[in-house]
Amino acid sequence: MTNTAPLVATAPQRNGAGGRGSRPSARRPASGRKTLTAYLFLAPFLLLFLTFVVGPAIFGIWMSLTNWSPFREVQTFVGLQNYINLFTPGTVTASDFWKSMSVTGIFIVASVPFLVVVPLLVAILLNQRIRATTAFRTIFFAPYVLGVAVIGVIWGYILDTQSGILNHLMGLIGLPSNVPWTVDVPWVWVSLVGVTVWWTMGLNTIIFLAGLKGINADLYEAASLDGAGTVNKFWNVTIPGLRPVMTFITTTTILASANMFGQSYLLTKGGPGTETRTAIMYIADQGLSQNNMAPAAAMSYVLFAALAVISVINFRLQRERVEKGLK
Amino acid sequence: MIKPWARRAIGASIALAVGIAISGCSASGAGTGGAVSADGEYSGPDVDVTFWHGWTGGAAPTIVPQLIQKFNAEHENITVKAVPQEWGDITAKMPLAIKAGKGPDVAVLHGDDLATYAAQNLLQDAGGIIDGLGYSGDDFPKGVFDKGNFRDAQYAVPWSVTPLGLYVNKTVLAKAGITEIPTDEASYTAALEALKGAGVAGEWVDGYVFTGTFEFQSLIWQFGGDMYNDDVTEATFNSEAGVKALTWMTDLVKNGYSPANVAQDGNIKALIAGETAFNWNGVWQTTNSAFADLDWVAAPVPQIGDEKAVWSSSTHWVFPQNKGQDKNKTAAASVFVKWMNDNSMGWAETGELPAANTVREDPALLEQYPNLEPFMNELEYAHYETVSPGISEANAQITLALNEALTGKKDPKSALDDAADKANQILKANQDKYGD
Secondary structure, eight states: OGGGHHHHHHTTOOSOSOSOOSOTGGGHHHHHHHHHHHHHHHHHHHHHHIIIIIHHHHHHHHHHTBTOOTTOSSOOBOTTHHHHHHTSTTSTTHHHHHHHHHHHHHHHHHHHHHHHHHHHHHHHHHHSSOTTHHHHHHHHHGGGGSOHHHHHHHHHHHHOTTTOHHHHHHHHTTSOSOOOTTTSTTHHHHHHHHHHHHHHHHHHHHHHHHHHHTSOHHHHHHHHHTTOOHHHHIIIIIHHHTHHHHHHHHHHHHHHHHTOOHHHHHHTTTOSTTTTOOHHHHHHIIIIISOOHHHHHHHHHHHHHHHHHHHHHHHHHHHHHHHHHHO | OOOHHHHHHHHHHHHHHHHHHHHTOOOOOSSOOTTBOTTSOBOSSOEEEEEEEOOOSTTHHHHHHHHHHHHHHHOTTEEEEEEEOOHHHHHHHHHHHHHTTOSOSEEEEEGGGHHHHHHTTOBOOOHHHHHHHTOOGGGSSTTTGGGGEETTEEOEEEEEEEEEEEEEEHHHHHHTTOOSOOOBHHHHHHHHHHHHHTTOOOBOOBSSIIIIIHHHHHHHHHTTOOSBOTTSSSBOTTSHHHHHHHHHHHHHHHTTSSOSSBOTTHHHHHHHTTSOSEEEEEGGGGGOGGGGGSOEEEEOOOBOSSSOOEEEEEEEEEOBOOTTOOHHHHHHHHHHHHHHHHTGGGGGGGTOEESOHHHHTSHHHHHHOGGGHHHHHHGGGEEOOOOOTTHHHHHHHHHHHHHHHHTTSSOHHHHHHHHHHHHHHHHHHHHHHHOO
């Protein structure tokens, strides 16, 4: 959804350059000019942000309160009816929408742990003094630059039930060779999570790697002098050192997973039945294919509200940990 | 790289368009454009005609520009400009573009979309245009022309039809010692049984639109049923005929004629790889280059039920009702449509059957594209897609039922019943949404 940008933008902030400027009143003219310069630099982005994020978002609220149809001249205000329908069992959209929300939920729960832990471990490996780290870094990051359409086609060939490469290889080593990777549960989930981890872990890896570089080497040395082993150093130096990065990564990863669309659209067609039809997929279908724009707008706001709540909880939890860590 | 004459034509038509807009005589109603003479020639001022279509794959990207270039060369006062884009993009963009007066002057739509557009007043009533061009239902395969009819008005001229057929890998079929292509339930089952004996799953059945849904629709018509009642207010695909059709498909898996859990396109891949003998697929596969090294043949789909029937899709020409549509452009567009239909022989290259009978009945067509013959023979009993606004959303429920039944989530009857319940809700919502 378009609404994630402000949350993301604030995520990596920590107590930055707040300690300076003890006499603000004396420097007002200069700082005023500086503010103006800053706004000028921000203007191009702000303009795009207002036009393509804030504007449509506000328009979407209005849309969700009407029986909006692109084909009518006049739109009728219907109040909260579209929202009420979503929460009334038995309406056309309610059961499908909540099914798709639960599908998105399953995907978040299944994918986020892997998308955080695997890149963390890879980043730690890449942070060691080994040969050809740059080459490895490129290799791990490479899939991320591919478009989802490419991913869909490649994995479609690999995961085909009968003629897929994966099942063929499994057959060679005596495992079942007819696993319905893209056709039946639970295998579709394994495929979708696996493909997503392979595709996007490069980004998180690079961010973790940057975080690792930022941890003061003295801390490791001090820990060694105190007799800490590798495991102890990991839990007591690395993890606390990565906390701000971790907050950023879990938040963005949860939001990215909640926006999952292409993988299931291309690989499983939302199937079997509607088992992998995610909320975004259902909303896009309702709004753009079926022209049910008003209910679709209402659905995206419900999804937005759910994600906002999750993000706030996530921030709170991580912040408490940071504060405890400081004590 | 615009040729000087073309630039002049464009300049002239822009000047013309501006002139018309300023003088305020651009308002147009339904009906014929004024400037088409009886022999189908356009005699008005120079115009640009914008043409939207979704032919972005296969042979179309070379054929369409060739045809248009030829048309433009033959018509001094008309310049057709094609705007190819994905079908999905057309669905998303065209309604809004027409409402804003920025849509095309002529477009091609799939048969099942026509009513959705017509119900929203996005298309011109083309009755007058069609009379002017001298077209009637007899100029096209039975039943296609009527698919352009909605609430007693004709909105569309057929362009192509694409029936389902039976593709056979003859090498695999020979493994079971069979040389005759099966035509009915008995011979088809016998062939599947013989193939099973030879260790081959003969027909891989899938639960996706391509092509499980097309197969199911063919079967339900063969068993005497239909997807919806006559005025499309109620889903009837869960009728006895529907249950028979879907049960026949799930039995393919149960009897070992098909593996379970076939992924989308898994069956056509298997046919090409020599792992199966039969695949129910559309006429568009006749141009599949992967068939080059294969000993294959296409045949009409076997008659499994009580009567002959087969699913077919169709595409149609439409004349969008743009805000302030220029009558001359519509008139020129109608000349273009007639010319395209008359010159649609080469369209078979894309794996679609030209809808115009004159072109299809020309022996030269089969000489050049012999693989099309079985599909042409099916047109006698082909069924086309349901005409009703917003029907694709209800149709999606059919695929859902197939998918659930073929993956063993539900038995055929309850899968179809659940889908029909949902489809009925959607039909009711559509009535509210698009009115009667």
